[in-house]
Amino acid sequence: MGIQDKIQEKVNDEILHNNLKGFATSYKASKINAYKGLDFEALRTRVHDIKDRDLSKVMEQFNLFKANVEKVGCKVFQANTGEDACKYIADVMKKHNTKYMVKSKSMTSEEILLNHYLEKEGLHPIETDLGEWILQLANEHPSHMVMPAIHKTRQQVAKIFADYTGEEVDPEDITGMVLIARRFLREAYFKAGVGMTGANFAVAKTGSIGLVTNEGNARLSSTVPPVHIVLVGYEKLCDDFNQALDIVRVLPKSATGQIITSYTTWIKGRVPSHKNEDGVKETHYVFLDNGRLAFLEHPKFKEALKCIRCGSCANICPAYEMVGGHVYGDRYIGSIGLILTALYQGDAAAKDILKMCIGCRACSFNCPAGIDLQSLISELKLVVGKKYGINPIKEKVFKNVVAKPEKMKSLLSLGASFQFPLTKTNKSNGEKIISKVPLLPKEMDFRKFPALSSKTFTKLFHKDGYDKFTSKRKVFFYPGCAIEYFYPEMGLAMVKLLNKSGIQVDIPKSAACCGIPAIASGNPDNARTMIFNTLDRLNDVEQYESLLVLCPTCGGAIKHEFLDFTSNDPDRYKKAVLLGDMVTPFGKFLEDNKIHFKVKGNKTVTYHTPCHDERSLNYSAEAFLSSVLGKQFTHLTDTNVCCGFGGTYSLDFSTISNGILDKKIENIVASKAEILVTDCPGCVMQINGGLMHKKVPVKVLHLSEFIDKYVEQI
């Protein structure tokens, strides 16, 4: 099944949809509660620092761990590949002449497909984590790292249990089902000859492992059978218990919103075990490489090895919420799943799923290990895009149109002149839209498209004489494609207001794209051309107070991506750094310059925080609007969650985009606001298009237009 079919199947799965939606809401609330009174940024910086080490440090930790456990008679095996690890574990089982192994939850064992291997050898691993057991019986794999069976309903579980036990199972009685698991798995612990666990920590100082669980199954798996096998990746090593406990502080909070799990267990090697002849447990440690040691030396991808497996990158991912972990990931799921699939299974396995990241950066800001997940995904997208190619139509458009600013200008102005048979005025708000896009597939028809502006922003800027306004105080404005070709009124509203405050606005001589569409599509060569085009068209910054943007995505590109793409070109790099430092969203400029306003009229207003305002430019206009509007302002639930636009993402993955937009619209309707303000033309295009399509009479305005129309300067 192709990825689009898989997405479609999951989007149509109402059970999955409701489970994930319910979880997304409740998780956020519990997580906030669990972290109450704590400094999340400080905590995650600490975890990041603990995990920030190179290969030689990890090997130093490993050697100490190994010496500590071998000293007391434990076995340590270094598995280069998943298959090596599987074989070793099978051999231990065979040596002990046991068919059964009880297993607590281990994502590492999912990574190496351990159960599959053992079953082929005629051995029986038994998953003891309830969710994992359900999936083992159903012959499925986890769709979430800490809640593996989140995609199942109680009725489905009842059916699975009834088929397995031959007993009647009440499909409504969850407690009853949990008791069935208790009964069957209790028997398993006592019949198994081997118990296996993963490890959340391998503490070098004493050679101990740490296990974080809620059910207590890891305690039983490591206690009852006479043999204990620990399967662990090298990245779980840490120096001492202080480091491990600093990670324990964040792991459950980020995973499920619990302050701590029911059980955290610290085990060192050879504990008493009456089932062994010598009365002492036989313990094996299988350290898995499978690419880890190589990537510890990689300047960027080593970041992925800081993951503590909390799953929070899935919990807050708007795209994951639409499709779940069977599509959004592979053996590992969520943002880290996209990355680890590429690193551990190879880029061929990851090339399609990487594209599903919309680029909202929420995961990077939520990761308790401080991993900038979205940047890693973006980097990998460029790698697979270059290696496997991208959509050929897109590639042509990027190469022959977007990367050639003059061509783009003439083509779009031609489009603007000849689009009239297709355009109409939208009744509810009087905006010019495309009445029907020819040949548009049904799934893409979830929002109205704005018509191209008959004149570009640059043309209007000169025509209306804004280029004649001079002052000692000057700012430079980069309009970006959306303002230039679709929404010049947003730019003009800003220029008008600044001129009124005595500030001169200069703009580039001609427009060029910031490169983000090509970067997001994994097309590095054209992205570079676009970035160079833009950089070369931007004036030197010395004479300006700020580089203003009305599109935070363009602003974020100048601040961040421009640096990556100019790193081999010192002159351009220097210019990019200087420009990046000056990038300022319009709202922030007004606040910094203490330009005061009072509200006109009595409309209720709410605000959508664009992803890249908050997470690329570190700004949200919410506080500003709330102070200007007072009681007329109402907070939008999940204001900083993506609207589902993501540029061409909304066409490539229209079903996901539409699903994310639906949620945004639900929240907008619930806010009862009459006007939605935001400060990104992309968000305006998406949200306004969706509201018009659904005929919801809420007016959408860019911050600059809103200020122009609804407030006055005081």
Add this chain to the structure above:
Amino acid sequence: MSELDFFLDKSKLVGNDNQILSSTEFLTFLEKEDFEYVNVPSFNQLKDVQAGEAGIKNALVELDYAIAETGTVVIDSLNENKRLATCLAEKLFVVMPKSKLVSRLNDVADFIEERTSDMGGYVAFITGASRTADIERVLTVGVHGPKEMTVIILNDL
């Protein structure tokens, strides 16, 4: 908020029954209740049993430390019968001399290190009953281990 209040707050949050008793009251309580497994060295109370597949009704153990930050009890469980009892009892009772309360997780780092320095070590943090939310995210207790947990805080020790 005092550290004990903080502990009680977190312990309550996970559904524990918390009782504050004096040593005398505790001894009376001990006489009334019938425990299958007891390991309370502070009162020289020991009753050994090896819990098996059928499990045991209840167990009473003394903790080594309690952590206010998370409402956690810390129990050295190297002794195999103690480990089995705390894993397999239907109801877990933990005796907590108030003086064993520390404020943060990191305050027990040295203790874990010491107890895992020899041939084997098994230090358990327990914060509530055995729980799962794996079916439709509905919280259910007693999936493998104890279905109830009681913390008896001795305010004069």
